[in-house]
Amino acid sequence: MIYENLNKNYISGEWRDGKGETVYEVKNPYNDEVLQTIKMANKEDIDEAYQSAEKAQKEWMDLNPFERSSIMEKAVQIIESRREEFVDHLINEGGSSHLKANVEVDFVIAITREASSFPLRMHGEIVPSMIPGKENRLYRKPLGVVGVISPFNFPMYLSMRTVAPSLACGNGVVLKPDEQTAVTGGILLAKVFEEAGVPKGLFNVVIPSIEEIGDTFVDHPIPRLISFTGSTAVGRHIGELCGKNVKKVALELGGNNALIVLGDADVDRAVNSALFGKFMHNGQICMAINRIIVHKDKYEQFVESFVEKAKRIKVGDPQNKDNLIGPLINHEAIERILGQINEAKKQGAKVVLEGKVEGNVMHPTILTGTNDVATAKNEMFGPVATIIPAEDDDDAIRIANDSPFGLSGAVHSASPERGVEVAKQIVTGMVHVNDQSVNDEPLIAFGGEKASGIGRFGGKWSLEEFSTVQWISVQTEERESPFSTDYLR
Template identity: 65%
Template sequence: MTAYSELNLQYISGKWREGNSQTMYENRNPYDDALITAIKLASKEDIEEAYFAAEKAQPAWEMVNAFKKTEIFENAVSIMKARREEICDLLIQETGSSYAKASVELEFCISITREAASFPMRMGAEIVPSLVHGKENRIYRRPVGVVGVISPFNFPMYLSMRSVATALAAGNGVVLKPDEQTAISGGLLIAKIFEEAGLPKGLLNVVVTSIDEVGDSFVEHPIPRVISFTGSTAVGLHIAQICSQMMKKAILELGGNNPMLVLEDADVDKAVQSAIYGKYFHNGQICMAINRMIVHENIYETFVDKFVEKSRKIKVGDPRDHSNMIGPLINSKAVERITREIEKAKAEGAKVVLEGKVEGNILSPYILTSTTNDVSTAKNEMFGPVATVIPFKTEQEGIAMANDTPYGLSAAVYTGSIEKGVEVAKQIQSGMVHVNDQSVHDEPLIAFGGEKKSGLGRFGGKWSLDEFTTFQWISTQNEMREYPF
């Protein structure tokens, strides 16, 4: 047994205890359906207690010496590094990650926590000149108070940590609601790490619950001033509506329909190699994954042939075998959804040039070709190992096709000229565009986020600091001023 193998309790008000729901959730391995643990879910009352605990603990935390705060985050980094193999194994078991994906996810967690460790030193004040004689204007950066975090199943540890670590480091209390399918790696493990690192009790709370039972109560609760959500656009829009009605800030990273635009002068072999990673990493279950490959007609057939050839060679199977790059999707519903979309695209005129197969929750690569951007697999985010390849004639036509979506999260441009690629990238309506690389990329110091229906706000570096803080103007009148009456 490992130190983190029995995380089946809620973490509320600094205590590990069962939830008050009557529902037990069975946390199962998506590869073989083996039971990992059973968790008694949290109720609305548990959410209430968690928010009150965070609110109670936050004022004292805000006043803790910056060097002491930083030390706690450095401790958390050390714990993650020391328990690398154990954490990677948990990610493989709970999320179906390949070993390569689990390693990358943990590195992201370490990097963003290391960046968060600098936040306490950046919570300073600025003195600004005044129009009024004898007045001093001070602008203080302050924590917002309490942040509610809702994270998804695909990169559960990192997509929780990027909000949890940064919000805590900025002086806030946090209540985290991970997806119940990845309750341990997305939440309870993080609570354990910070508990061991020395975070004050009550400041971070983790509630594992079911939306069917608690409804919108996590978002509607009056205590959190910011809700950080990563997930589907449909749910994100609903959360945004609630937050706007309650004058809360919503930070939303939502769906994507990410294009890879391959220009006529691109190196086809390099573009294909990048496309393989950008499409199939973590089985395509990444918001930034390439969904459409839009390729100039003069190199289209060559690209398709080489992409199919390389896709056939990808090892598929049990993620515990470190040589397998594609493992299970998160559940059977995901498999069923994707296969329906494939059949619909075929009926709409798309051709299957590489036909995958279904084995349990594993879906091996599917590649379709289409003459238009309008087939289902190109219009909709697949969130699985399915690619649609589409030809274009002119550069402007390719750009228009890349932009022909309500989403704008990430994109890629492949070309023989970096500067040309940058000029094309500027014309793509996307929060992030990568030239001569693929679309799956994140870094702790970069503004991460989307345009259009892909979300609001930015994560990473100083942008996270801005999202989880507010500014207060305090002026001092040091000399008696003259008033007009």
């Protein structure tokens, strides 16, 4: 049986309408069909969700670790059994291609499976002391309650990337998905964990109107950590709020990722990598290639091949399994991108492939220019690439680093070690040699530098991020003190 009633908030273990004044229509971005009508949450709902998570967390934290692990494993089995159902939702709600939707479900399964090991990895430690007769014990403990704000582009995975590790570490969770993808970003996850047997009230999903709640989700005193994936501008604001309230923050923000093609690179291989890294999910990925920096000796060959292959990418209705590019999330995204392209043209960029626009669908668009044109300076978050020539390796590194962002990137070279040496000089959280920039694995540290974020997701880094350590010392023999009677007059 497929999941039903996908238009409710999930608060205190109950499916219900929010108490807010706003009603939101979730639409298919390809044809504007209304998929769900949601009565949105307000401040009172958010407070109840946090209170519920805090209350349920205390019992969840004390549950036998093997039981918590078993529940997480059950969630993995449920997701695997419902793959086709979830793929269909990702296509309809977010405009995912079949390829991207299946990749996203793979990611969700992988991170949930990895998280299922966390309850058995919350290890304590005994450390030697410099004080005679003292035993130092370190206990790894859950934070308490984690607040999660997730985006529209990989909604199910970028929610689960925090939700699964947080629950597995023994925390309560309140999730606020992007309203445009409320079902895949939140409601389906609540259905999964409800079916898996997570205690009522521990995991909550709220879909509020920001106009009604303001900063309440972040400012609320209960959550000890806010995990946010989204724009740098919003991330800065959330970071300020968390700093003011002395709570932890995990931020995965924007990117302006570069693929560097060195003078000895295999151009065909680099082109194929660039096609995937740029046009996967229409470029609506924080790790997507935005700038392609090519050694001058390979520049013309690369441009010609990249344009020719981009022309052959099938574009249109994402229900068609042959189409690799579907709609952007809304028409405002189209208008924003077209504005940046026009600005870049005024700044001297040349359009070598102009992609037509059909509704919310935009065909691949390729420009050549410098690092200073608008499409190179700004994260496009769409199917637009700017190709930039470089004089040599040092020039390519300089261009790649000439950005406030530092999330992901790629380097192509006939010599892997030469590629690694270049990669090490790029100020970014992740670089992939002879590959493209869109990579994520459940056991690897994922995160950015500079304006691309704070913290790391994945594997032991998630375990560290969503838990804390308490030091308890035990003095097994009396400690000499200057305040003992022997020292007093």
